[in-house]
Amino acid sequence: MSKPVTVITSLQNDTVKAMAALLEKKHRDRSGVFLVEGVHLVQEAFLAGAAVEKVVYDEGRGIPAELQDHLDHSSCERIAASTAVMAKCTGTDTPPPVFGVVAKLNPEQNALYRENSLVVVLDGVRDPGNVGTIIRSADAVGADAVLLGSGCADLYNPKTVRSTMGSLFHLPIVEGDLAEFLPEAAARGIQLVGTSLQAEESCYSRDWTLPTWLLLGSESHGLSPLALATVSANVIIPMRGKSESLNVAMAATVLLYEALRQRDLNPTIIPGLQPK
Structure with missing residues (x-):
């Protein structure tokens, strides 16, 4: 009927x-x-x-x-x-x-701390299109969760939702205070990796097979002082052309796919790294 x-x-x-x-x-x-x-x-x-x-x-x-x-x-x-x-x-x-x-969704916060977790942490990323695209990329590589700190675009903004292309329904997306979550992750032995144009370490030299939270800040201000004080390392994406930088969604995608490559596709390329 x-x-x-x-x-x-x-x-x-x-x-x-x-x-x-x-x-x-x-x-x-x-x-x-x-x-x-x-x-x-x-x-x-x-x-x-x-x-x-x-x-x-x-x-x-x-x-x-x-x-x-x-x-x-x-x-x-x-x-x-x-x-x-x-x-x-x-x-x-x-x-x-x-x-x-x-x-509104009720994400499982324990997903942030899964064994060998790969989590994307957004720190003040205000553009809803970028937030949605990063969620979509995190979904594509099989990340465990996305954590949205204060100052980020609202997850439920219609533009954010559209930009996820449905990925917001595929993995836990937690909204919370990074002052609470980042120290907890560090205490659990999770490496907190940020990005910086001043970093000396290439993203391709970092061991992404370890439990990792990838921290990404706004394009205009970068990571907050809180995040900068808690990161284990900062990496840079090498660029050979004249572009000064990638936007945050593009950078997130490059880094997440390097993590996927090391974890699942060809881990032996990194010196000293052993296949799973």
């Missing part, structure tokens, strides 16, 4: 106002839910077992075929909305055909 569908066409509808308010962090924090935009992200939310509370689709375009089976097995609210409503509730220039309202 098909579930009932609510049709909403008015921009003054209270449900529409509540969903549009989720474009702002204070309303996401207050309600404990966030927006996922587009067929792929809604599908990823269902596949990950996230708590999808509402699915809203463009009335004129109908339910996307890719979501039909998920909806048939879900008790979430279904809303058919006008294109104007879709535009008001989403953060893109062209409204997506569907979006979801999903409960």
Whole structure:
């Protein structure tokens, strides 16, 4: 038996106002839910077992075929909305055909301290596109978790969510105070590796097979004094051209793939390193 569908066409509808308010962090924090935009992200939310509370689709375009089976097995609210409503509730220039309202995630903090962990720590990375891309790269290499310190772009900012391409549903993303987490990691014997243009050690000389937290700061200010005081080492990515630096998301991807190479692909290239 098909579930009932609510049709909403008015921009003054209270449900529409509540969903549009989720474009702002204070309303996401207050309600404990966030927006996922587009067929792929809604599908990823269902596949990950996230708590999808509402699915809203463009009335004129109908339910996307890719979501039909998920909806048939879900008790979430279904809303058919006008294109104007879709535009008001989403953060893109062209409204997506569907979006979801999903409960904020509850990440497993113990993932930060798994045996031989590889964790990405973001320290004041403010651009939501960079934060989302780094989460996507961390997912791609099989990192254990991502830790977002204070001053980072909000994980649930619609641009951050879009930039993850669904990866925020694939690995734990912990938000917390680095003053608490970094000393704990150091006490557990985890190496804390930062990046610096003044570093003398190449990223390709570092042993990434050890339990590692990779610390990345903002492009304008770098790592905070707290992070700088706790890092075990700083590395630099060698560059042969005239570019002064890579942006933080590109740098994260280079470093994470070097960690993957050493851990899983060809560890014998580093002198003294033994294959697993």
